[in-house]
Amino acid sequence: MNEFIERNVRLSWHAAKRSYEVVIVGGGGHGLATAYYLATRHGITDVAVLERKYIGAGNTGRNTTVIRANYGIPEAVRFYQRSLDLYASLEEETGRGITHRQKGLLWLAHSETGIRAERARAELNTAFGAGTEYVGPDEIKKICPQLDMAGGGVWPILGASYHPGGATARHDRVVWTYAEGAMQRGVHIHQRTAVTGLIMDGDRVTGVETAAGPISAGAVVSAVGGHVTALASMAGLRLPIRTHPLQAFVTNRYGLGFDPIVSSSNLLFYASQTAKGEMLLGAEIDRQPSYSYRSGHHFLQSCGHRAMTLLPFLRNLRVLRQWTGVCDMSPDYSPVMGKTGVGGFYITTGWGTWGFKAIPVGGEQMAELIATGETPDLIAPFSLDRFARDRTMADRGSAGTH
């Protein structure tokens, strides 16, 4: 018997209408959460989510499910902490399981400068409500006994920041929970419906083109991952986004026994054990921009090698599968959300390696923006026009790994 079989969510599909109040392009976490919060918080249910493949097929279903708020600037810490809190209460709110596990996250330092950076992270996080503390080697070993504190003689572990709120949740269940919650309230989700163009009335977006015909909309939201620059260009917008692949792999299933999420600032990998028992390993984004989902051998080799250096028990575990997602990277490593300057067109992008963490808060805030027409304070710093206004949000806590 498999405890992971989905036994609660019920997805109800509808025939497409020709017109909706809100059309959301992209049936990933952000698009579905936006629909969910429009319906549940604002009573806006005349909403369609258009998905090119199947819901969660893009980066939501490919990401490594780390939820954390230990970012590097106050605006981001507050934003992701809100997300952490929404995630923690999502099961209660919806009555659906998302396999949410609070695990604690260790970010390891291997040098004097690394120690300083982790101390600074702890200080900033604590001040803005995302509990993070600096811990020394003894405590690190208690939190994660499997670590080789000598770092294989190459990268000794000297200290770490510890973020007890660090958690994971099953990505697919997050997708389905939001999808079901939205559908129950009347939202339509259309799979296999690629948006091929935007319908403009003057300088205003009034709908979308699909293979099945045009759909008009009072507001169009791009919650697209990957080809977001292509979609935005249909509205005449240039986005400062580059798309880079990010890879990961899992081992076969083993008995549970690796509790935390462990990251290394120098070795640029991170490890956790899924609820199923697989060891899940990831590393930094590929340097070369690309939309490709093809996996590389060098990643498997190098990530495995780096992880084994600090976690030697991995050596004899058997690899099950590797895969690739793509990350829309903004120049300041912060998300881009809100109004676009083009009437009727909203955007939520720049989700780099931090999109999954932000699904609840991203959806909640975008829904509020669409419903009220006012940009909520929590996302005002992340508006697209910050680049033109020289108000970039450089965030060193967005590591480009997870």
Add this chain to the structure above:
Amino acid sequence: MTNDKSLRLIVDGSLVEFFAGDNALVALLRAGLHPSQGGCLCLAGDCPHCLATVDGVSYVRTCQVAARPGMVIKRHPSDAPPPLPVGDCPGTDIIARHIYCDVVVIGMGESGRAAAAEAQRDGKDVITLDAAAGQEVIGIYPGPLVVARTRDGMADVHPHGEIVVATGAAEIHPVAPGNHLAGIVTARAATRLAVAGIDLGRVVAIGTPPEGIAVEQAAGELVRFDGVDRVEAVVMRNENGSERKIECDTVSIGLGLCPRDALLRMGNGLAVRAVGAAARTSDIPACPRAGTVCHCAGVTVDDLESVRARGFHELELVKRATLAGTGTCQGSVCLPYIRSFLADRGESLQPPFTARPVTRQLTVGEAAASSYHQATPRTALDGEHRRLGAQMERAGGWWRPWSYGDTVGEYWAVRKGVSIGDVSTLGKMLVSGPGALELLERLYPTKVATLKPGRSRYVLLLNERGYVLDDGLICRDDKTRFTLTFTSGGSSFAELWVRDWAESWRLDVRLLNQTMSLGAINVTGPLAHELLARAGVGDPPQYLHHRTATVTGILCRVFRLSFTGEVSYELHHSVADSVTLWRRLLRLGADLGIKPHGVEALLMLRLEKGHIVVGQDTDFDSTPRRINHEWAVKLDKPDFVGRQAILRTDKVPLDRQLAGLEMEGPAPAEGALIWKGSDYVGFVTSSVFSPVLGKAVMLGWLKLLEGELPAELTIVGRPARRVPTPFYDSEGSRARA
């Protein structure tokens, strides 16, 4: 085949005899054991039913490993995954060999042999990889690259030409109640077991019968397998609906073939071609009515029905909602049935899941074969530092002496006497040619043309967004020749930056990166003149001048500058001479109290002077204005990289700025938050207790409040003030002395 008593392996702690030529699975079956207590066996590496822990490695397909004397096999727990290994797993490093060839043929069955022979006839250099010979391909990657696990390590095969997938086809397993019992085998497995001398007892064949074995053919539709642990009977339904029970010891399954085309699909877009059975279309079995579909994840037909009824219609969604196909066999067993099931329920026959590496299992240790950590370079003085007892740290991408054990003493040697520091890690680049001046004018925001030969100038390097990439010096050697320096951490990027622009602008320049060829020793302190005089340089260059000189008999380029705030000479020399020069300087300065200083002391010294460290005090969106370096940017130049962006952002009111800060008492940690009353205004980027000033001095980011930088602040609960920099010797007279 002979029964040799020395051939024994250990299964769950008990000795089991095997025959020469047995694989581990056959050895188990010979002893009446089933690796996973039950489930249809294929003996072909496709299914998950023969998995066991072999010599400490779990999830090994016992049908794919030869039995060896002393081999330790542990069966996986029947109700849980194998335990996570505890503690270290030391192991020998596994080697990956790189092999180049024209053509790779994967699979050495009939079609593979034919393909290999044909390529060889065409004069091609052919590499064959055959799972039966222990060469299991784990994936096809861009390159193209075929990665295989072999008996003596990994093989990374790089074909110039095509990859031929001749992996054959897998037999379709049965889905019916009782398919978890022992005694069910595929037709091909039945033949192979019979050949190996395993007593199969009464064999009933469903579908295509096995070759070379007497069987009873079971007609009709499979209803269920009966038995407790082992199959005792199979129940079939006739066309008229009546059921018939056939007693047996073994059931042979011949329900059709599914191509082993995962590698073909993985190689989509590369020069990959399938031949033989791997190229055929999959047989689609009848829609299953009951029983386990996916054994890896424990998914039954009822489970498929349950998720489908709740709106999960897409193959991928059914997979994700049940986890069917996500286990060790990656869908080899269940995929034909899920497709059949969904087609039966009115969906079209959906294409198979995406094929991803790895197709055959390998350990993390095998995956990491012949992988190396990024090396951290060492200066020519590395041994000297270690002999002097330095705490070595990775800083700026190099091994550097953090401290020789007395950081404050090292600091005072610089402030009051003389000290030497190893700055070999600085980036150093020569630029020569008719286009050199134009290149630098267009790259840097300073007016390079006004720099006279023999002079140096501090410069920022900006990107197109006007953000600070790096800082360093431009030193003019003559009309067409310059030396550039970069920070230790920034130099490898800066080199590419300079080369890329020189290339883009098609300028007539010669560029030579000398970072790793030249050592550099910084002689600094009020007694630096004295030490240099003793070293043979009685007339050293003036502040921000440079020239060639012989120092202690060693040819050096001597750059007069200052990062520490004291008189400083940077001696650039061949790395072959570093140790000699270092030792001679220490000896010459012994009676002056000379001490080497490490990075920690250097960071204190420069902070007292308010000098930034790019990357520590700057962020990746720091404009010159934000770091108070507008003086280093000449906007009246016609153009330079970043100028357009700066012209634009200069019109926008400033929001934050790096500023000098001071407070009484010990220095707060770097990263400490800065408050104005209860408002957060920024954080400290550099912080030190200044021995010479007797207070803490810092650099930190401050937000402007109503257009003004706040002046009275709180840091770690104590009052702090914004003050101008430098904190020490604001006139700069010491450096110029």
Add this chain to the structure above:
Amino acid sequence: MPELKLFHGTRIVATPAALDTAVWPQDALALRLAPDEVFVTPAITADIVDDQHAIVAPDAGFAGAWIVPDEALEFLQRSCEWELPLERPAFAQGAVAGLPVKLWLEDDRVLFLVPAPYATDLEERMA
């Protein structure tokens, strides 16, 4: 385990044409690191290259060792991801054992060169 020693020589950056036409001393090994760059060991004088803007710099920035071919090829097979030239002599360069290595392959010996700051790492990785 080979002990790497500094190789004294001359680094020259000049126009490709000037390097193409230069005649190196008989006993010198000239490695063409790039179209516009050559490393000549032992050191030579400046006037060999016909380019008034050439950079001609004495250089001891590479550490290296001569290795017998069997050992060299055995090591390269597991440490070098790219294809080695088949002809001899031949120059090749790229990542070897994760380090920026330059190779000069002769019939009866192979020269490994690496920037001196990586010498210790190459020694360890060849051991």
